[in-house]
Amino acid sequence: xxxxxxVLDCRGQRCPLPVISLARLVPGLPPGAVVRVLADDPAxxxxxxxxxxxxxxxFLAAHEGPAYDVRV
Numbered sequence: 001x002x003x004x005x006x007v008l009d010c011r012g013q014r015c016p017l018p019v020i021s022l023a024r025l026v027p028g029l030p031p032g033a034v035v036r037v038l039a040d041d042p043a044x045x046x047x048x049x050x051x052x053x054x055x056x057x058x059f060l061a062a063h064e065g066p067a068y069d070v071r072v
Contacts, residue, residue: 004036005035010041014041014043019048021037023051029072032071034060035071035072037070044066044068057070
């Protein structure tokens with residue numbers, strides 16, 4: 001996958017802060033932008049894809065690190 005348009009570093013933050021940070025960032029991005037969320041809270045592996053489904057965004061991938069790619 002190519003480089004994301006934005007990187008959101010949420011490492012060290014616990015649930016629900018990574019999803020809240022993502023929700024605050026997304027409105028300022030153009031449609032089709034890709035955000036890579038860096039989040040080491042194990043709950044992010046479930047929370048970020050669930051948030052995408054509820055908000056109509058596309059969950060693209062999970063990477064080691066861990067990192068999660070979301071298309072707006």
